[in-house]
Amino acid sequence: MVDESSFRMEKDSLGHASVPKDAYYGIHTVRARDNFAVSGRPAHRRLMQAMVLVKKAAAKVNGEQGTIPESVAEAIERSCDDILKGMLDDHFIVDAYQGGAGTSTNMNVNEMIANRAIERLGGTKGDYRLVHPIDHVNLYQSTNDVYPTALRIAVIPLLRLLSDELSSLQESLQEKERQFADVLRLGRTQLMDALPILAGQSFGAYAKAVARDRWRLYKAEERLREINLGGTAVGTGMNAPLKYAYAVTEELREMTGLGLCRSDFPMDATQNMDVFVETSGLLKAAAVNLLKISGDFRLLGSGPQGGIGEYMLPAVQVGSSIMPGKVNPVIAEMAGSTSMRVIANDTAVTLAAASGQLELNAFTPLIAEALLESLELLSRAVPLFKERCVVGLTLDTARCGENLDRSGVMAAAAAAYLGYDTAAELASEATATGLPLEQVVRQRGLMTEEQIEAALHPLEVTKPGIPGSGRMV
Incomplete structure (x- = not known):
């Protein structure tokens, strides 16, 4: 009762x-x-x-x-x-x-x-x-000017935080680029052996992708600073004196320190949610890069004995309740699953923004929930990934060398001297016999020792130009 x-x-x-x-x-x-x-x-x-x-x-x-x-x-x-x-x-x-x-x-x-x-x-x-x-x-307010204004105020600090976290991740990846600048490993395309690369080069590529994410998010803030406060129900400003509209914008700018400004056309900011779609799309792009990087880490660290085993990810917790000694790449998995959620949230934001009708979008609460969740997820996941995975990542240089030596990838370098078809035959023979490609070339007498030494060295393939052309007299 x-x-x-x-x-x-x-x-x-x-x-x-x-x-x-x-x-x-x-x-x-x-x-x-x-x-x-x-x-x-x-x-x-x-x-x-x-x-x-x-x-x-x-x-x-x-x-x-x-x-x-x-x-x-x-x-x-x-x-x-x-x-x-x-x-x-x-x-x-x-x-x-x-x-x-x-x-x-x-x-x-x-x-x-x-x-x-x-x-x-x-x-x-x-x-x-x-x-x-x-x-x-x-x-002098309406939900229709208060809510979009408040959402911008909630988003901007998180956007700045995430941009800073991505900058820090970029720096950590660049440090790995320097750390592994002299380590050769087998590059792969479509999961198949391709060409030798320097391990540091792959981290440099990751850093470039993250740098783009950081810069894009930083620039998105410009459009989020425009608010429609004072526009009331449909953006015309009915029932809100202009002196109030300008004064409240100024007051809110001082309170938040966010550089807010009154939209020169409040009706636009009342009915159109594309600025949030843009922001969400940039978060999706960042999530895609994070998913790709974390997936690469998991793949190259797989095994370690039954897989590729070239990357050694930090062990942060026991991996199995039934298999003693098993350690899983859980931080990379966390980064991946977080990224998937952000990508899904972007779909929700897109559909909600596109479903607005005439002078108002009825689905703004969904946009707010999905966008703020994505920002918070990435703002927490990125530093965890950096601190508990990237910073402590090491390479098994012996395994890198072993995988490179067993491949026939140096055939690409030989092709510049022997032609594609002959190089393809050499690659097949090297794979079948398990011999290094240069040994097969040497046995067949197809290239001089000077040419073999100059052109078939893996370091030569990591540079622009014809392998060995700068080393031969």
Whole structure:
């Protein structure tokens, strides 16, 4: 049996609903809680806190401009500070997956701030005569300008963090490029023996890919700084004075330090979500590179006896509950699975953005959830991959040399002197007999010793030009 004394009754245009007496949220949040009981987790905390920052900036401006009493504005600001400190986190209860373009999340924030402000002014939660969630906290705002603005504020710091983490990963890969600059290993294409390469060269290629990811993400911030706050419902700015719109943008820029600016066409930022698709796509590109690199590490470290066994990845934990001594490449696997999730999230962002209709996108909450998750996943996975896999990675140089010697890949160098068909025959013979290619060439007397020494040395194949041409008189 429900104890009615532990609830308060609130009213909206649909009727009445019971709200727990100690709840800082109100009737709109209660209805949304029941309507969207989907994932069991609330909207992303970074998004909620960004929305609280928007409310704080709006309250300060409205108080200064005299559109709400100064005492109410100050109570709202202080209540926002309490929420930003995490004091009321348990009262963010609207599910991350919701209809309504984020209105329920906006109202969850409005009600929490209002009830905390009421409490600060000595009133009782739910007595909205003192501080009203819409008339005071949401004054001159709409979900449709608050939500996209807050999402940008939530995304930009994570984008900067990830860019820094990718820069650090790039440096670690470049260090491996230097460390393994003189180690020859067998290059492979389509998983088959190809040409000799320097192990450092492959790490240099990885570093270049990561550098592109870092730079692309850094540049994406420029378009995220444009906000539509003050545009209200459809971007026309109805019910929001221009002096408020410019002042609240300036205030929010100072509060966040993010270089925000008011869009010169707020309707664009209200209805079009392509900037988030762009950002998500760049995260996908970074995830693709991370998946490729981590996959290469796993493949080249496979075995170690029954596989390729050229890379030795750091052992970070026991690998099996039934096979003693087995150690698995779990950090590379973690990086791979994280990348797969980011790639999947990009599909969600793409579909959600494309499904917007006319003057608003109803699926912005899905965009926010997927994008923020991808940013956090990569921001955590990249440094773990760097610290627990890349930094401690070593090479089995003997195995590298053995695999290279057993291959017939030097036939490509011989082709420049003997022709493709003859070189192909030599490669087949070397593979069949297990002899080094230069020994087969020597036995057949097809090249002079000087030519063999100059052209069939693996280091020669790692450079531009005809192998050995610079070494022969």
